[in-house]
Amino acid sequence: MFPVTSRRHFTSSLYILRSSSPHNHVLYSSSSFLPSFISSSSPTKHNNNKQSPPMAACIDTCRTGKPQISRDSNRSLDDESGLRYSNYFRSSGYQSINATTQTKTLHTRPLVEDLDLHPNDDVWAKIRQEAKSDIEREPIVSGYYHASIVSQRSLEAALANTLSVKLSNLNLPSNTLFDLFSGVLEQHPEIVESVKRDLLAVKERDPACVSYLHCFLHFKGFLACQAHRIAHELWTQNRKVLALLIQNRVSEAFAVDFHPGAKIGTGVLLDHATAIVIGETAVVGDNVSILHNVTLGGTGKQGGDRHPKIGDGVLIGAGTCILGNITIGEGAKIGAGSVVLKDVPPRTTAVGNPARLLGGKDNPKRHDKDPGLTMDQTSHISEWSDYVI
Structure with missing residues (x-):
């Protein structure tokens, strides 16, 4: 030897x-x-x-399975056919994950049409169509999109692949995480339905989201939320070591810290998401929109049920702290920079530090629409502040 x-x-x-x-x-x-x-x-x-x-x-090949670009030494720099990539293709199945090295020429391989689509999976079909369109406009992303989307058989396989690559490190291989994530997603289709609802929410409410694909691959708020859904399922199965491991990696990779014990609804938008912190016993309802630097925390070191409960359709502005076992009612709006220490009634607006209700505690002004859906963050200003520019 x-x-x-x-x-x-x-x-x-x-x-x-x-x-x-x-x-x-x-x-x-x-x-x-x-x-x-x-x-x-x-x-x-x-x-x-x-x-x-x-x-x-x-x-x-690289540790994470990302495509490796190499050039045929016998071809010129301008010859597209000289570009080749090697890539790990993962099976969508959980029981057997085989890493096989494939070598193909860029721009000539089949894209969307070569794989079977689920007829009722409209979101996944749309993502694949967007991937094909992006590759035609920007061929340089071909290898990345092929590994992340085109070679994947289902939405859950693509999500498991994306999360495993982004959350892996030298001591936590992406293949190990892929096995774990894909197993949870395949055993719990309700999580996949929540993923789809979150995708729809981001595309509908965030004007910076240019496509479902853009959100799926690049929005760390969306990705952090989906990783939390997996961690929460592991937490409920008493697999707390793995759940806390995922929480730690999400915090390091995305700067978002959700305790795996927290309960998160569907149709959730985490806009920008940097520095969002959600405590262990917090509950977030459906169709909630939360901006960056928001804390749903406790008020001390006491144990037990100690974190906020956020109702459906709530909008929480940037830099807000909501502390203690309090309730933010359905359809309420919390202004940016507020510190909320008491319950907020449904369909009211709380602003300031400490927060107070528009219209006063006895007769607060109420609104009809869900601010979590409308993303209206400024209509209350004229009635709250006498500051004029």
């Missing part, structure tokens, strides 16, 4: 052994697929009395 003095020498040794095998036609044999450091010299001699077993060529 060749001495293993470095990763490069080890890879070279594997290739030399593989090249000398009579079975070397099984895998790739073209030199265009090999790392540039591999020498073209002739293989080393074998012992004629003992035939070496076949060995697979070692091709470098």
Whole structure:
């Protein structure tokens, strides 16, 4: 056996052994697929009395499974057909996740049409259509979109892949996380339905969201919320070690900190999302919109039920602190920068530090629409402040 003095020498040794095998036609044999450091010299001699077993060529790939771009040395920089990528393709199944190296030429492979679509999965079909359109406009994203969307068989597989890549690190491989995430998603279809409702909510309420695909791949508030849904399910199964691990990685990767014990409804928009903190016993209803730097926290070190309960259709402005086991009623609006320490009645507006109700405590002004859906954050200003520009 060749001495293993470095990763490069080890890879070279594997290739030399593989090249000398009579079975070397099984895998790739073209030199265009090999790392540039591999020498073209002739293989080393074998012992004629003992035939070496076949060995697979070692091709470098990244730890997270992202596509690796390489260029054929025999082609010019302007030749598109010279660009090749190697990519891990994961199966959508949970029981068997096989990483297989595929090599294809950019811009010529089949995109959306080559895979079967679920007829009732309109959101997933729309995401795939958007991916195809983006690839046609910007071919440079082809490898990234293929690994993230086009090669995935379902919405849950694509979500598990995206989260596993973004939350992995050197000691927590993406394949391990993918197995965990895809298993939870496949066993709990109600989580996938919540994912779809969140996608629809973001696209409807956030003018910065240009497509479902854009949200699915790039909006950290959306991704943090979906990771929390998985962590919460693990928490309810008493798999608290894994749930807290996911919470920690989400906090590090997205700057969003949801305790896995918190209960989050559907149709939730976390706009920008940076520095949102939600405590263990907090409850967030359906169709709620929360901007960045919001805290749903406790007021001390006491245990038990100690965090806010947010009703359906609530809008919480940026920089708001809602503290203690209090209730924010259905359809209420909390102005930016407010500190709320007491219950807020349904369909009222609370602003200030400490927060007070528009119209006063005895006869607060009420509104008809859900601010969590309208995203109206300024209509109360003229009735609350005498500050004029």
